[in-house]
Amino acid sequence: QQQVKQSPQSLIVQKGGISIINCAYENTAFDYFPWYQQFPGKGPALLIAIRPDVSEKKEGRFTISFNKSAKQFSLHIMDSQPGDSATYFCAASMGAGNMLTFGGGTRLMVKP
């Protein structure tokens, strides 16, 4: 049972554009929603994360928008750059120290 659904599977954006990746979850007990960035052959790196008590969190060009009632959250990458080309994973967790449930991933390509 996939508890976190991620879309789209792949995304092509022009340099300077906005990349938007969406995730939906089912389990209302989730209370931590991170996004990871993974380059080929490397481990995922934590990019940004949000808790359900806020609707938006911004760090540099990266913003998470969170809609608790819709059980959805999204990653926005402003002014996308070719160096942002990677696979992005959303995830969700219940409680500190507990395992993450990952979405299926989105392969982003930013064209110069």
Next chain:
Amino acid sequence: DGGITQSPKYLFRKEGQNVTLSCEQNLNHDAMYWYRQDPGQGLRLIYYSQIVNDFQKGDIAEGYSVSREKKESFPLTVTSAQKNPTAFYLCASSRGGTTSSYEQYFGPGTRLTVT
């Protein structure tokens, strides 16, 4: 440097052989995790451990075994019972325990190929 190390980076084995993947962390984290990643797919949890000498099965534990004898080490054994062992294996850790920290940090991964 603090972080998570996995060795080796690439591993090749013949079908029917058990193989052990190493994961070490010097972050003083209580919790450690093993994930499997197949091409073009997300990460699936194999095993996790929130404290030394204790571990729990994840979503796809069949054919795998782990041990947690030391806080900094969480080796994963891929046994011959695992039907499709070829994959990219990722180890992660988090502060866990009684802290409120949720962040998981990943190692560089081991790519296992079984022929």
